[in-house]
Amino acid sequence: MSLTPAMLSQIRALSANAVEATGELATAICRVPAPTGHEAERAAFVAALIRERGYQAEIDEIGNVYARRGNRGGRAMMALAHTDTVFPEGTDLKVVRIDNELHGPAIGDNSLGVAAMISALQILDKLEVETESDIIAVANVGEEGLGNLRGARAAVERFHDELGAVVAIEGHNLGRITHVAVGSKRWRVTVRGPGGHSWGAFGQPSAIHGLGRIIAAIAELEVPSDPRTTFNVGIIDGGTSINTIAPAASALIDMRSVDASALDALATRVGRIIAASVGDGLTVDVETLGERPAGSRDKHDPFIQAASDALSWLGMDTVYDASSTDANIPIGLNIPSLCIGITHGGRGHTVEEYIALPPVELGLAQLVRLCLDATALISSRSS
Template structure:
């Protein structure tokens, strides 16, 4: 699941268009700037430190780390990257760039709609076995698991979702054009799955001695009404073992998401006696009642901070032009980066529905989807370590909320972030595309992040 799309642009052009709403400091080593999104009012930023930065990030702000985090942390990541076996693993993605592109194409060309991921799951399990992962299996939910053993009891988990928003009956052939790959689901999330396979292969090829085990998990049900059921099953299975989870998305290389956007999806159904449009005129119509309720919902005012949104995505009902409708229904999507704001919006929708119910009309509300919100502080070890890794790769991390597999562990107090492995655009359209060239660096990011999180030196440096 993606929060938007962003095509790649030249660094100079991007910098020249960037407008900054302010800056703030986490500690004596960390300085951040807060970017104003186009069309939004400027956010006021004070200098009160971490708590204020967490407030901004969890409420829709986009932050870019301008200067390094702790210099010693960046230095430690650099020293880790220079170790002989790690350097060998980091070289592997660049040496096998063509194979990684081919892997992405193979993944993308296997249809995997939500609730129909079995074929892609079977292929992913084969690839996990082929690159040398242990304890490879597909569980009852449909998730694929593989393990790289290491020292210690606590593990790091790299997780990418199998499913896409596209049905199996549309063409899934990938088109290669210059440096881009075009195809449904190529970025969301074929490239993410290829990233898992590539990271595992690189670590095995480098013969890296792991200080922490690394779980590789391909999940079902991340998109839409899948309701993160794969992530839920993986978190329940591995939660006690996991020190940190990294959700891997195909696009948005350089984005570091540590705030999960919560959502509720509601089906609102209206029923009435119905009748003939002429003979029974005056009887309540389910369609009329529902559209009046929908108009009241559409008129709701929601806060800009914490960012909160709603959308009536579908409305249907009735059987004919001369029939007073007996039934009508709509599907409503509610979102917020803060759980309390989401709960408040949900309560307001229920109140509207109750106002429109009267004798002869029955309205019911059923929750058909739920994603819990959750977030980490900007100073958390996982956030700082991933930021240092991106800086080591020459990338300035941009921080923005997202709705991904990371929502589940975040909501349960398990540290989690979301990282992308390449850049692209057109998400959730048949014209979806990715850039092939950043893929190797995106996989290097996963390798370094997983290894750094297991390194006791980074634990010491980021301890609060």
């Protein structure tokens, strides 16, 4: 489908008109607590917002909210906007407007993403278009921290055979198109030994010494810069006192790559180091804390191109980006997918987070145009 100039100017006008309402929606969503793993209250709130707008909304057992626009059946486009935040229960979720900015914890990441998804449905309704394939809108859980993308995973699994494309929506980073999924593996490595008095039992193996040997060997690893691959031992923990041979010690290890096989290769090497370096008389076990698939979509992929064309239409240059987002899940499964942003802002993951309201106009217009173009592409591919 090629959009007529009249339709394009209507999208611009409706997006401009929706900025204030989208800011109010984001504010209302932001005020409902939703730490990762405890999204139920926000999920119920978002489901109610969607129902008020004439849609059916369903909440699944983990707290994902689903709504469908269209009833063509067949292949569909999925929009994902995560509801969870990095802020623990008890955080003051106050939102303040200062001139044309909204300030509040998770206002951009991702209250605005969820609000924009809802606004985009409404703009499509006002345009009175039946998109060429259906849109499945999902306000999903589990994107942040150790959420391990479980919301996106469940949504993509559920609709797997129907998915023609997936668009993840983030409040920040308007102009950025994330087409490369940075994959990660996060492990907790725990070493255990007999313990004992540092003087009396000298010679017994120490869990801390064993863990130290493991970390020292990991620190010597060389990893490729292309494909970019990284590792980090971020937290260590263990021991009981200065004069006790440590009976237990653990470390948290984060490994990342833009390439799935480079990530697997790194994990294999780290696994071998763990087994080989711990030393006699100690046991070691590895617990997986998180796993996000790596992968990428070509810049010339028509869906990526459609998102980029929408930015050029709005006078913006595309910044192609590699990042870890909900789009990791469908990218890892080779489904055409990307992540886009809605406005500019800053101080994400802090209570001083803020977003600028005026650019929301452009973010909404990009999203709506992408919905129209992507659903058309999906239908042309299935016919």
